[in-house]
Amino acid sequence: MRILVVEDDPDLRRQLSDTLTHAGYAVDLAADGEDGHFLGDTEPYDAVVLDLGLPKMDGVTVLERWREDGRDFPVIILTARDRWSEKVAGFDAGADDYLTKPFVTEELLARVRALLRRSSGHATSALECGDLRVDTKSARATVGGKAIKLTAHEYRVLAYMMHHQGRVVPRTELVEHIYDQDFDRDSNTIEVFIGRLRKKIGSDRISTERGLGYRLINPEAEA
Numbered sequence: 500m501r502i503l504v505v506e507d508d509p510d511l512r513r514q515l516s517d518t519l520t521h522a523g524y525a526v527d528l529a530a531d532g533e534d535g536h537f538l539g540d541t542e543p544y545d546a547v548v549l550d551l552g553l554p555k556m557d558g559v560t561v562l563e564r565w566r567e568d569g570r571d572f573p574v575i576i577l578t579a580r581d582r583w584s585e586k587v588a589g590f591d592a593g594a595d596d597y598l599t600k601p602f603v604t605e606e607l608l609a610r611v612r613a614l615l616r617r618s619s620g621h622a623t624s625a626l627e628c629g630d631l632r633v634d635t636k637s638a639r640a641t642v643g644g645k646a647i648k649l650t651a652h653e654y655r656v657l658a659y660m661m662h663h664q665g666r667v668v669p670r671t672e673l674v675e676h677i678y679d680q681d682f683d684r685d686s687n688t689i690e691v692f693i694g695r696l697r698k699k700i701g702s703d704r705i706s707t708e709r710g711l712g713y714r715l716i717n718p719e720a721e722a
């Protein structure tokens with residue numbers, strides 16, 4: 500899952516980037532409203548963390564423009580303490596949730612997880628497909644209760660497919676949701692990740708749909 504962080508405070512931006520990356524997300528950063536608006540307008544994010552007090556274009560305007568243009572990713576706004584009118588303006592502009600500064604990073608992570616699973620129709624942070632289980636809270640996967648060791652990119656591919664199980668996920672879509680903006684993207688490496696995942700979780704659990712993409716298989720449901 501890929502997340503955009505728009506925050507002008509360099510320390511907080513770095514902290515958010517580290518926290519989210521460590522939790523298994525691909526993260527893009529913007530330091531002002533214009534840059535943030537552009538990224539959100541052109542890249543397919545799974546969620547956005549948006550500060551409201553931003554240089555060049557304020558957060559509420561950024562959000563209003565995204566929503567006007569039909570960008571419907573979930574957005575968490577960051578607001579200053581005791582600024583209730585900011586929160587109201589943020590929700591009216593299309594925010595899904597908010598955090599008041601200062602906040603603990605665990606709370607941000609919990610809110611991001613909640614938004615991601617709500618937008619993909621899951622009720623808990625544990626995603627299941629047969630006996631394959633991905634806990635988005637700890638960023639760990641198990642098969643039949645046995646832990647599987649995954650690299651950061653393998654985890655991102657698997658977590659994205661678990662959020663979107665039941666449909667074919669095109670390779671280009673995976674590329675767009677597991678890499679950050681600065682990464683040298685190569686859609687051939689997706690095939691490599693899928694190959695390694697098949698070795699780790701079982702080769703029959705991911706099907707290749709020729710010319711279309713990949714689909715997660717629940718062996719119990721399809722047996």
Ligand code: CA
Binds near residue numbers: 508
């Ligand atoms: Ca700010």
